[in-house]
Amino acid sequence: MKPLDVERVVSALVTGGAGFIGRRVVRELLDRRAAVRVLDDLSRARPGSLDAFQGRDGFLGLVQGSAADPAALQRALQGVDTVFHLAAAVDVGASVRRPAAAARANLLGSLDVIEAARAADLRAVLVSTCHVYGPARGPQDEQAAERPASPYAASKLAGDVLAEGYRQAFGLRHTIVRPFNVYGPWQRADLEGGVVARFIQADLRQQPLEVHGAGAQTRDFLFVDDAARGIVDAAAETAVGRTINLATGRETSILELAALVDAGAGRVRRVEHPHPQAEVDRYLGDASLARALLGWRAEVDLRGGLARTRAWFAAQANRASR
Numbered sequence: 001m002k003p004l005d006v007e008r009v010v011s012a013l014v015t016g017g018a019g020f021i022g023r024r025v026v027r028e029l030l031d032r033r034a035a036v037r038v039l040d041d042l043s044r045a046r047p048g049s050l051d052a053f054q055g056r057d058g059f060l061g062l063v064q065g066s067a068a069d070p071a072a073l074q075r076a077l078q079g080v081d082t083v084f085h086l087a088a089a090v091d092v093g094a095s096v097r098r099p100a101a102a103a104r105a106n107l108l109g110s111l112d113v114i115e116a117a118r119a120a121d122l123r124a125v126l127v128s129t130c131h132v133y134g135p136a137r138g139p140q141d142e143q144a145a146e147r148p149a150s151p152y153a154a155s156k157l158a159g160d161v162l163a164e165g166y167r168q169a170f171g172l173r174h175t176i177v178r179p180f181n182v183y184g185p186w187q188r189a190d191l192e193g194g195v196v197a198r199f200i201q202a203d204l205r206q207q208p209l210e211v212h213g214a215g216a217q218t219r220d221f222l223f224v225d226d227a228a229r230g231i232v233d234a235a236a237e238t239a240v241g242r243t244i245n246l247a248t249g250r251e252t253s254i255l256e257l258a259a260l261v262d263a264g265a266g267r268v269r270r271v272e273h274p275h276p277q278a279e280v281d282r283y284l285g286d287a288s289l290a291r292a293l294l295g296w297r298a299e300v301d302l303r304g305g306l307a308r309t310r311a312w313f314a315a316q317a318n319r320a321s322r
């Protein structure tokens, strides 16, 4: 196990810690012997996502509430020195259909976490997204042009900008982490962003794998274990005040991904894109800074990650059918 360069993190709060990436961050922190509390409103969490941590040394339990509720946040922050902020309304499609709701939830959640971190002088790791960037013309480092294509992406970028203002004005000790397209066990299969989960679940049910639009759009698929390790690593002192991409540096088109999952079964179908205006044709990350500052690099390749994700979804389906 990687040593805790984050040895300073004695006690952490993970907002959105019952979600797909958040629960893996919780596990990573517990593995590194930090004490961890979760704040989650359970609006999007899969049932049972925290069960494995109950009774584990260091697990301080769940505060069920919203990151945009200062009272719940205060309760959750008792005795905490570092906050990992992941709570967000993450569905791009939903943010196009109901923009104000997504923008409000994400903005207020980020504002309240940043304000609480300022007030209590906490270390803050704010999980942003590659969606803040415009389409890649080559590998995108942290200087890539910011051009959010959806209310979701815009509200995430707004949180990043807010944190920078707090850093300048109050010396907020924060790091912004921008994972690219994360996939793996526990991801929901009903979100458009979760294309790997959607394809694997459809394949296991022998249903069509629906590709939105032409399928030529590419993504830099990052396995959730790699993402969680990078997010926890980002609490290192070397990363204070920095914005850091987490990516593999490899791109795969949605059609290629569908073919990998389908493995010749012939169930890949192209369907009309539900919101082409919010589609970004290319994401390809450059994570050189994460390598230089944190010694981080992605370790799981796409085939290996897909196999692990498939095994998890198959086990879930088995359990449900018993």
Ligand SMILES: NC(=O)c1ccc[n+]([C@@H]2O[C@H](COP(=O)([O-])OP(=O)(O)OC[C@H]3O[C@@H](n4cnc5c(N)ncnc54)[C@H](O)[C@@H]3O)[C@@H](O)[C@H]2O)c1
Residues within 6 Å of the ligand: 015, 016, 017, 018, 019, 020, 021, 022, 039, 040, 041, 042, 043, 044, 045, 046, 065, 066, 067, 068, 085, 086, 087, 088, 089, 090, 105, 109, 127, 128, 129, 130, 156, 178, 179, 180, 181, 182, 183, 188, 193
């Ligand atoms: N999945 C990806 O590919 C990806 C890539 C880059 C960044 N991110 C970011 O990572 C974070 C986690 O995303 P995820 O994919 O795990 O999504 P997720 O929906 O699985 O997790 C989000 C969690 O936050 C909770 N939540 C939502 N709004 C909340 C609120 N106001 N207060 C408290 N809890 C709330 C949900 O119940 C859920 O458990 C998000 O900030 C997202 O923007 C995700």
